[in-house]
Amino acid sequence: MTVNFNHSISRLGTQAEKYESRQAVFGRDDVLPMWVADMDLPTPPFIIEALKQRLNHPILGYTQMPDSMFQAIVDWQSQHGYSIQAEQILLTHNVANGLFLAVQAFTRPGDAVLIQPPIYPPFYQAAQLNDRQLALAPLVLVQNQYQIDFVEFERQIKSQSVRLFLLCNPHNPAGRVWSGSELRQMAEICLKHDVIMVSDEIHSDLVYDGYHHTPLASISEEVAQRTVTLSSPGKTFNLAGLQIGYAIIANPTLREAFAQTLARAKIDDLNLFGMIALEAAYSSEGRVWRRDLMTHFQTNIECLQLFLAEHFPQVKLIRPQASYLVWLDFRGLFSDHQVLKNWLINEAKLGLNDGESYGEMGSGFMRMNIAAPKSTLEQAFRQLVQAKSGLKTL
Structure with a gap:
């Protein structure tokens, strides 16, 4: 089983919450959505095939x-x-x-x-x-x-x-x-x-x-x-x-x-x-899938870590020991959580999970979903670098 985890798949028009809720959550619909904890990666083909086989029977x-x-x-x-x-x-x-x-x-x-x-x-x-x-x-x-x-x-x-x-x-x-x-x-x-x-x-x-x-x-x-x-x-x-x-x-x-x-x-x-x-x-196919998926996530996390070290050394990545969700500490860059939110949404045009939704301790933090093709991460990196020029603190 070979799966291309770096193939971009459009989810527009599928009622995907991550995409369709951008205006309601972020106040604009042009942010790159890296928030809701599902993947912008294909559901395993062997699962899709099992569902298709059941649909060969006309009664549900x-x-x-x-x-x-x-x-x-x-x-x-x-x-x-x-x-x-x-x-x-x-x-x-x-x-x-x-x-x-x-x-x-x-x-x-x-x-x-x-x-x-x-x-x-x-x-x-x-x-x-x-x-x-x-x-x-x-x-x-x-x-x-x-x-x-x-x-x-x-x-x-x-x-x-x-x-x-x-x-x-x-x-x-x-x-x-x-x-x-x-x-x-x-x-x-x-x-x-x-x-x-x-x-x-x-x-x-x-x-x-x-x-x-x-x-x-x-x-x-x-x-x-x-x-x-x-x-x-x-x-x-x-x-x-x-x-x-x-x-x-x-x-x-x-x-x-x-x-x-x-x-x-x-x-x-x-x-x-x-x-x-x-x-x-x-x-057994699921076990193989999981192994390959984790390799993709590991690569994405390493890319994010290298990017932050080069361009945003003040931002600390709490390196996950599990999951494709990454907890980012922006407190070295922003002293005000609302300013951080505004910058990410309106300057970097990134849609991340608001750290304060995880409790008061989440102030100054954001959660990023890296379960995406490499091209999505690269787009996020470009937007962050572009927004960086407007930050006087850097």
């Missing part, structure tokens, strides 16, 4: 989920040393949806939910939109990588009587891969205080060489019994539009509570094409 009716699809999830997770059973899997419509369901299933209005900013906005929303309190245990930036303040982590749990911890593993937006020892220490604190853990592991298949993803629930059987793992092939295989997600829950009591929440929302199964795409993605 109600469909039951086959045992083979659940077994594909079991087999795929085993790559991470995570041994699960098919009956432990419940289906959601995406991972963010799973966060909301977990908050509804395991907490009550007024309960406290712990998160670690800077963090993906739905972590905030899952608590706030369900009338839960937020407990914040901010990550600490040390030598250009985020670390956990375990003292503050436990202090927040104790002081706010936290019931639920939402973990991003690997981390979004910074791409941090948590080590087994870090996960174990967080889990031990949660177990000590009877806190249920929910681990968003959607970026777990996008880990770079030299790092290893450890599923939180694989730490021990005791941890597994207090953990809900959320995942999806959506990020790895560019399937976000099919709304695929699943939860893995070993504890029967927690699984039943989650299942009841699903039932109250009448969420039963995946859609027909989500089912087909998941099983095709989690195949």
Whole structure:
């Protein structure tokens, strides 16, 4: 299987959020969009072929989920040393949806939910939109990588009587891969205080060489019994539009509570094409695809790092250990976040994710999506260099 990841594909006219929402999000529709976390790269051809084969049949009716699809999830997770059973899997419509369901299933209005900013906005929303309190245990930036303040982590749990911890593993937006020892220490604190853990592991298949993803629930059987793992092939295989997600829950009591929440929302199964795409993605062909994809991402990150070193040495790249999302620290170049936003949008004409949407700690930061052909990065570089001439601080 040979895929040209540097072939540019127009997404205009496909209702792609990344492109069609530019005016609403950035106030202009001519920014180069490098924000929404899907890829400007082709969905794998073997998945497209599986969908086409199903379309040879003229009826798209109600469909039951086959045992083979659940077994594909079991087999795929085993790559991470995570041994699960098919009956432990419940289906959601995406991972963010799973966060909301977990908050509804395991907490009550007024309960406290712990998160670690800077963090993906739905972590905030899952608590706030369900009338839960937020407990914040901010990550600490040390030598250009985020670390956990375990003292503050436990202090927040104790002081706010936290019931639920939402973990991003690997981390979004910074791409941090948590080590087994870090996960174990967080889990031990949660177990000590009877806190249920929910681990968003959607970026777990996008880990770079030299790092290893450890599923939180694989730490021990005791941890597994207090953990809900959320995942999806959506990020790895560019399937976000099919709304695929699943939860893995070993504890029967927690699984039943989650299942009841699903039932109250009448969420039963995946859609027909989500089912087909998941099983095709989690195949031997999917493993080869992922390897080649990671090589492309690695090249793009290195190009970005070299570009910044030459043209914008004041901007620090928080080099991701996983994911195609890059967290950029502009604080050495801009002291005012609004000025930074205006410059990127109106001078560089780049559409990036606003760092402040990840919490107060995101002020001065932006998230860039590098899951694109090399030509897209080169266009972004040209626009940044052109906008640089207007910056008096350089």
